[in-house]
Amino acid sequence: xxxxxxxxAGQPTGPNRSDTPAIELVGVAKEYHSHGDVVAAVKxxxxxxxxxxxxxxxxxxxxxxxxxxxxxxxxxxxxRGSVFLHGEEVTGVAPNKRDVNxxxxxxxxxxxxxxxxxxxxxxxxxxxxxxxIRQRVAEMLAIVDLTGREKRQPRELSGGQQQRVALAxxxxxxxxxxxxxxxxxxxxxxxxxxxxxxxxxxxxxxxxTFVYVTHDQNEALTMSDRIAVMNDGSIEHLGTPRxxxxxxxxxxxxxxxxxxxxxxGAVSALDNGRAVITFGPGERIVVPLPRxxxxxxxxxxxxxxxxxxxxxxxxxxxxxRSIVRGVVTEVVYLGTSTNYNVRxxxxxxxxxxxxxxxxxxxxAVRGDHVYLxxxxxxxxxxxxx
Amino acid sequence: xxxxxxxxTGADLEPTTxxxxxxxxxxxxxxxxxxxxxxxxxxIAVMILFGFNxxxxxxNTTFQGLTLKWYGRLFEIPALTDALANSLIIAVxxxxxxxTLGTLVGLALGRxxxxxxxxxxxxxxxxxxxxxxxxxxxxxxxxxxxxxxxGIPTILIAHVMFSISFVAVVVRSRVxxxxxxxxxxxxxxxxxxWTAFRLVTFPMIFPxxxxxxxxxxxxxxxxxxxxxxxxxxTQTFPLWIYGATRVGLPPQVNVMGTLIFAVGLLIAxxxxxxxxxRPSSAR
Ligand SMILES: Nc1ncnc2c1ncn2[C@@H]1O[C@H](COP(=O)(O)OP(=O)(O)OP(=O)(O)O)[C@@H](O)[C@H]1O
Ligand SMILES: [Mg+2]
Numbered sequence: 001x002x003x004x005x006x007x008x009a010g011q012p013t014g015p016n017r018s019d020t021p022a023i024e025l026v027g028v029a030k031e032y033h034s035h036g037d038v039v040a041a042v043k044x045x046x047x048x049x050x051x052x053x054x055x056x057x058x059x060x061x062x063x064x065x066x067x068x069x070x071x072x073x074x075x076x077x078x079x080r081g082s083v084f085l086h087g088e089e090v091t092g093v094a095p096n097k098r099d100v101n102x103x104x105x106x107x108x109x110x111x112x113x114x115x116x117x118x119x120x121x122x123x124x125x126x127x128x129x130x131x132x133i134r135q136r137v138a139e140m141l142a143i144v145d146l147t148g149r150e151k152r153q154p155r156e157l158s159g160g161q162q163q164r165v166a167l168a169x170x171x172x173x174x175x176x177x178x179x180x181x182x183x184x185x186x187x188x189x190x191x192x193x194x195x196x197x198x199x200x201x202x203x204x205x206x207x208x209t210f211v212y213v214t215h216d217q218n219e220a221l222t223m224s225d226r227i228a229v230m231n232d233g234s235i236e237h238l239g240t241p242r243x244x245x246x247x248x249x250x251x252x253x254x255x256x257x258x259x260x261x262x263x264x265g266a267v268s269a270l271d272n273g274r275a276v277i278t279f280g281p282g283e284r285i286v287v288p289l290p291r292x293x294x295x296x297x298x299x300x301x302x303x304x305x306x307x308x309x310x311x312x313x314x315x316x317x318x319x320x321r322s323i324v325r326g327v328v329t330e331v332v333y334l335g336t337s338t339n340y341n342v343r344x345x346x347x348x349x350x351x352x353x354x355x356x357x358x359x360x361x362x363x364a365v366r367g368d369h370v371y372l373x374x375x376x377x378x379x380x381x382x383x384x385x
Numbered sequence: 386x387x388x389x390x391x392x393x394t395g396a397d398l399e400p401t402t403x404x405x406x407x408x409x410x411x412x413x414x415x416x417x418x419x420x421x422x423x424x425x426x427x428x429i430a431v432m433i434l435f436g437f438n439x440x441x442x443x444x445n446t447t448f449q450g451l452t453l454k455w456y457g458r459l460f461e462i463p464a465l466t467d468a469l470a471n472s473l474i475i476a477v478x479x480x481x482x483x484x485t486l487g488t489l490v491g492l493a494l495g496r497x498x499x500x501x502x503x504x505x506x507x508x509x510x511x512x513x514x515x516x517x518x519x520x521x522x523x524x525x526x527x528x529x530x531x532x533x534x535x536g537i538p539t540i541l542i543a544h545v546m547f548s549i550s551f552v553a554v555v556v557r558s559r560v561x562x563x564x565x566x567x568x569x570x571x572x573x574x575x576x577x578x579w580t581a582f583r584l585v586t587f588p589m590i591f592p593x594x595x596x597x598x599x600x601x602x603x604x605x606x607x608x609x610x611x612x613x614x615x616x617x618x619t620q621t622f623p624l625w626i627y628g629a630t631r632v633g634l635p636p637q638v639n640v641m642g643t644l645i646f647a648v649g650l651l652i653a654x655x656x657x658x659x660x661x662x663r664p665s666s667a668r
Contacts (some may be wrong), residue, residue: 024552075569095572110571112588121584125575173574 487552495560521614535617
């Protein structure tokens with residue numbers, strides 16, 4: 001439900017904002033029947049993806065990403081709800097009659113056709129004249145950097161090259177939206193990072209709406225205009241990468257995206273739109289009130305990102321900051337930063353990323369008593385849903 | 386000191402004996418392989434050889450010198466020629482009909498879950514493993530009971546019946562290895578269901594369809610048991626040969642056998658060459 005409200009509030013931030021969304025799902029649900037059981041793969045998803053937007057769906061395995069995408073492409077019919085492409089309802093329309101193209105996780109290149117024939121396949125189905133086909137295929141192969149490989153068979157190409165053929169084969173049709181289901185899943189880390197940059201460049205150059213499925217959060221964060229974080233068949237949070245990272249809507253999202261510290265306690269006072277949780281002497285957590293409000297005495301959970309926390313051995317000036325005490329349990333040097341694991345006096349495990357200055361020593365070593373402090377604006381109370 | 390001295394000798398000796406032993410094993414394996422090949426080829430070689438036999442008498446069993454005359458007088462025995470023609474007609478029709486139907490069954494079994502798919506699968510294997518005698522006898526009862534006159538149509542029905550299973554099983558195992566997303570990709574790129582099948586799925590399963598079809602042809606052209614039950618008075622090549630053995634086989638039979646074998650060899654060679662030229666179709 002939160003997701004729907006957010007969709008309306010946070011408008012698409014894609015480059016070519018237009019009134020009708022490129023893709024719209026309204027109350028879309030999908031149930032599979034297998035061995036007499038009903039599996040709810042997608043449980044009522046509402047979303048609107050803007051023209052030219054790079055939209056990602058992120059979530060753990062089995063959360064319904066592929067199913068959602070296959071309903072957009074037309075390979076599955078929703079059990080309930082409707083799919084709209086550019087304002088036109090397409091629920092029940094065959095995949096070959098939809099103006100979207102898909103890049104499959106396994107690439108699904110035609111093994112008995114050359115690279116040229118693979119890329120030309122869609123244009124031939126539309127009876128495009130052959131000089132134009134040749135020209136458009138050549139242009140597209142240039143974009144994906146495969147000029148000169150026209151005559152190769154797919155099996156004679158490397159994984160990354162096959163991936164780019166799959167991309168070219170879809171993009172050459174100038175679809176109004178491109179659906180990519182974990183297109184980089186099979187590539188090694190280096191090629192993956194290279195292809196992430198390539199994909200982003202191609203998307204910018206061609207200006208097509210991208211719907212991108214991944215379960216790699218870094219990929220989603222770096223590439224997307226907006227992200228839908230899915231869990232168990234529904235969208236838990238839909239927003240820009242920044243919103244999702246900084247203001248995770250639920251505990252699940254906070255835990256799924258990046259490293260997140262979960263703290264909690266009974267609210268002792270409300271102060272000026274903020275909740276205050278006090279522990280021992282000199283320790284207190286201040287956090288902006290959650291949307292649904294909270295009363296003194298109630299338990300409240302909140303998250304703080306590891307890089308927002310300062311770690312010091314001297315007690316910081318009280319001021320406006322949240323301050324917690326703890327003991328360092330682990331120090332890990334990572335080159336550009338140092339990670340500290342700290343057990344707070346209330347018993348929570350907290351991770352702190354401390355940027356390494358040029359010649360600074362470690363702030364603390366294992367066993368040291370330290371103070372953790374952060375700006376309350378950087379911590380968020382979590383709704384339980 | 387002694388140990389340091391003996392070590393290199395021991396290390397030197399051991400691989401030599403091992404190598405020698407391995408060489409012996411290789412030789413044995415080599416001899417064994419050729420023995421098997423020879424054993425498999427002898428009957429065929431005898432058949433080919435006796436097609437060139439300048440036999441004078443009725444029995445083509447002792448070699449009496451080389452001649453090519455039987456090739457010239459190949460169609461001199463009208464009953465044999467008719468029998469061969471019947472066999473070829475039945476085999477070609479069987480290949481087409483059982484090839485098509487078997488491919489469809491194999492596709493359905495490999496790709497879709499449907500009501501009765503398990504039963505269909507079981508029946509396919511049951512037909513393959515059922516004794517020919519049983520099938521022939523029961524088909525005869527069926528045809529006689531339903532008052533159908535025996536002849537080429539009943540032979541063809543029987544052949545199609547048992548060939549379908551072989552084609553279906555071959556095609557099914559190929560379909561099971563296919564990535565079903567490839568056909569979806571074709572649909573996604575604007576191909577209707579039929580176009581996607583014609584341009585993408587069929588070329589990918591074509592090697593299996595070809596093998597299935599060849600199998601159907603071969604099974605049909607030399608089937609004796611079931612044909613004997615369902616032929617009535619119609620003669621086919623194997624039936625005629627069986628009947629003729631009592632009075633002596635004319636060398637024309639060897640020549641026809643040799644020619645059928647040669648065609649089979651050509652097709653097999655063509656298959657191998659085609660598979661080499663388009664290696665992707667094999668995967
Ligand atoms: N054809 C099907 N029949 C039955 N259940 C299915 C079918 N397809 C998917 N499911 C179920 O629906 C749920 C969602 O599957 P889906 O493939 O959409 O997940 P996903 O988010 O893409 O996961 P992954 O990241 O592993 O690809 C899973 O629980 C899956 O088992
Ligand atoms: Mg998936």
